[in-house]
Amino acid sequence: MMPTAIALPSTDQEIGPRRPGAIYQNTxxxxxxxxxxxxxxxxxxLLRRDSARWAVIVRDTLRPDGQPFAVGSVWTTSDYLIRSAKEAAPSAAFAPAA
Structure with a gap:
């Protein structure tokens, strides 16, 4: 019996609508x-892992002292978009080195 190939989600599917300027909520x-x-x-x-395809730097807007931190969790049905991302160039401070 041949093993069935499993299609892994694409990076865009894992990230979901999380682009700079977007606001999303979950538990x-x-x-x-x-x-x-x-x-x-x-x-x-950033994620302190051996490997990662991507990371998102976020700030919890419900905490007055919310400090930026990196997350690498995939977008799921428990996440929902509150505000779409802004259409702007990425910040130079977070751009990968050339």
């Missing part, structure tokens, strides 16, 4: 997306 809080990192080496470093 953990309400988050503003500050940056999207798609360079695997930088994403792994």
């Amino acid at each position: 953990d809080g309400r988050f503003e997306v500050l940056a999207l990192i798609t360079h695997p080496g930088e994403a792994a470093k």
Whole structure:
């Protein structure tokens, strides 16, 4: 019997609508997306993992002292978009080095 091939989700499917400027909510809080990192080496470093395809830097808007932090959890049905991303160039502060 041949094993069945399983299609893995694409990076865009895993990230969902989380682009800079977007605000989304789930059971953990309400988050503003500050940056999207798609360079695997930088994403792994930010998430303190051996490997990662991407990372999102967010700030919890429900906490007055909310500090930016990186997340690497995939977009699921428990996440919902409150505000769509802004159409703007990515921040130079979070751009991968050339």
